[in-house]
Amino acid sequence: MSVLLHDVLVYDRSAPAGHTGPLDVLVVGDRIEMVAPHQPVPEGARVVEGRGRHLLVPGLINAHFHSPANHLKGSVRSLPLELFMLFESPSDERLAPTPREAYLRTMLGAVEMLQRGVTSVQDDAFLMPFPTPEIVDAVAQAYADSGIRATLALDQPELPEAEKLPFVAGMRRALGPRAGLLDEPAPASAGHLLEAYAHLVSTWHGAADDRIRAAVSVSAPQRVSPEYFAALDDLAERFGLPLYAHLLETKPQRTLGTEQPRFAGRSLVRYTADLGLLKPHTNVIHAVWVDDDDLDLIAEAGATIAHNPVSNLRLGSGVMPWRAAIGRGIPVALGTDEAICDDSINLWTVAKTAGLIHNVAGLDSDDWPTAAEVLDALWLGGARAQRREGELGAVRPGMLADLALLDLHTIAFTPLNDLREQLVHCEDGRDVVLTMVAGRIVAEHGHVTTVDESALLDEARELFAAKRPLVESARQASAALVPAYQGMVRAAAGTDVGFTRWVGGR
Template identity: 35%
Template sequence: METLIRSVLTLQNGTLEAGDVLLMGDRIHTVAPANTIPTAPHQRIIDGTDRLLLPGFVNGHTHSSQVWQRGLIPQLPLELWLANVFDSTPQQLDQFYWGAVSTAVDTLLSGGTCLIDHAYVIPGQEMETVDALVRGYKAVGIRAVIAPLIQDLPFASGFPKGCLLPQSASPRSAAELLAMMEAIISEFHDPDNGIYIGVGPTGFHRCSDDLLAGCGELSDRRDLCYHTHLLETRAQQHLAQERYGISAVQHLHNLGCLTPRTSLAHGVWISEDDIALLASVGSTLVHNPVSNLRLGSGLAPILKAVRAGLNVAIGCDGAASNDAQNMLEAIKLSTILHNVTDSDYEHWLTPEQAVQIATIGGARAVNLGDRTGTLAPGMDADLVLYNLDHPSLLPRTNPLQLLVLGRPTDVVDAAWVQGRQLVDQGQLLTVDTATLHHNLRHQPVSRQESQAQHHPVEAHYRAVMLPSVSSLQ
């Protein structure tokens, strides 16, 4: 099938230009000046007047099952918030299916065509959980990298001086988890149909060196994304020094975990030396500004990372720490949040740079930089068409700036993934959103879960991380 989008606004080399874009099959065939590609009877013609065509964004870090915890957990530091997340994580397979559908739909309708799901999997039902996620993402049609969250150290190990806390039984061993990942990859890794399995150790704070290095070897051998949390909080920075005596980034590098396939979520507390090392090996820092603010984690050094040549992507993070999955919101915050960190305004991100980070940077983060993220002939047709005539994008000033810095709502007019149209005239073509909303509406969180706020680890956290405050109480 051929689709010709005529006289549409595109971003070419950082400049908005009107052009014609011809899609053939799953690829972008031609990009040319406006009204220069001849039409043919067999083509579908789309009038691009008052429209903006961009490559799809990549939601570079999320946890789809947290859709069910949206609006549930109060504002707490990550370590205390996470205790409540574990206590209220869904345990029904159909919740994981609808969590994937919901995450995909919200990502797609805010301009995303691909995501990384750092996915919680039900213990003892890991294969069934991944199957539910795969079915959900295939139903919507979005590209998805599913990286199951795995760890082989107990919850208490994620705290500085965690040895002082009661120790729960350790989860599976590193060898058992790596064998499980081999089985998941063999069963579900399906790049031709837009489903990719990645390796997803939760982070150095709850993973042994054997597991971290084993995931690196598996990523190398199978050419898979390696996705993990990194130095999200000051507590994790303290823990790295306590455990290794060196930077967590340097330790991961020593283990062979840092490659161009590696994407690291958060990195709020990385140093300039860490940035230089990550840039030198070609890894990606995934910025999650909404959750970093909600959890009080801090401001990631994004401007320094960009200036150092470190690849940066943008993620929403899970809905338990974001309460939404809106890529345009995450991109806006990524663009303006860091202006307060550098008084030299020439270093601030522009809307054009922000879009490149969310598209090209995101594509590199998922090991697909040669396939998607760019509006160019030969690239996969992962594209989003925005309606510039929507009231939230008026008046007609700078449409890209208004898309990034404004508050656009319901502006996705059409979207394609691998040439397949998933959205037309703002309506999803693949799944019934009314059915999705019915399922979200009729599987409420229990009253007991909704009242969860604090946790037995709170006293330890306050003693270790807030000693001056704790001593006064």
């Protein structure tokens, strides 16, 4: 099928005004075939009128996301990550999803993203208590059915809590008779998880005309053994996959270098590099509590940082050193993180936050992010993270036709003063009138065309309302662990690590 986007302005990062046009953009199959003025309408093509006041941009790329919490938005108050996780994903087998639940919650996120012009997502899915083929299939099938482009990994630890956290002796004292919980094995062994990956890669990598791809995830280096880490890295090398690793998201993670003997005083970035596992395919997720040595290692490796500023604010993690990373040439991408720690899946607000939060980092104003840099992270950084450079992130012939059309005849763009500034600081997704993935129109005028949204919402509302008492029961049980985890978080907060990523201070 062909689509002609007629008389549209086209986002162009190299143009002085940030756009060119009006132009016609011809899409044939899943690719952009031509960007030029006054194109004839191919026989049988659908014509979308831009009337000179609609802007065509690359589809937004959500570089970091966790779909299993899509149905939990607004249900946990702001807390530090280590406390937040007790209530976000409590360890309770009764909360294991059915395939239908996994499908519906994944679809909720896909619909929300497509409505706002997000055409690609990297889903670091934690499938509690462990992934099964049926649940992996349900998640991937939802993405396939929705029409979005998705890169799916399985975010599962395989070490006990005592090996993942600092200040464990204090936690044992606080837990008393329950201290043995820290030593319980993870729900799935490395062997079990590698079998799940074998299923994911063999069944879904390249599925849905290559819209669905696999990735691998260690969750975080402290949560896995070096052997499992190396096995996942081998999969990434063999199949050309991204590897996701949460690195130095919080201050407790910074203190692991001195508080966990196996790290021998090294930061988690240095530890990963010393294992030979910091590579160009690595997505360094968060990178908040990194120092100059860590950033040098990330730059030398050619890895990409996935920046999640809204999540970092929600959880009080701190402010990632944007200028220090950009100045080293490190590619930076943008992510929403999970719905429960953003309370929406809106990449436009993430871009705005990225354009603002670094202004309070104490840097000279010349070093604050520019709108152009934020947009580069949104598109070029996202493509780099997803290992689809040269295919995504720009509107030009030969690129995959993952596109979003914005109406500029709206409050956000009236008058049109500076396109880049208004895309970053004024747009919130409400002006997206069309979303296209792989040449197929999958959302128009605020509604996804691939599913029955109303029926989906009805079913999800009823299903997850019925499960809410189990969620609340599990969270109440987790509350007993709060004093021990709170003590650990406070001990880390009081530790001098030589720098801070918090602003405002005492």
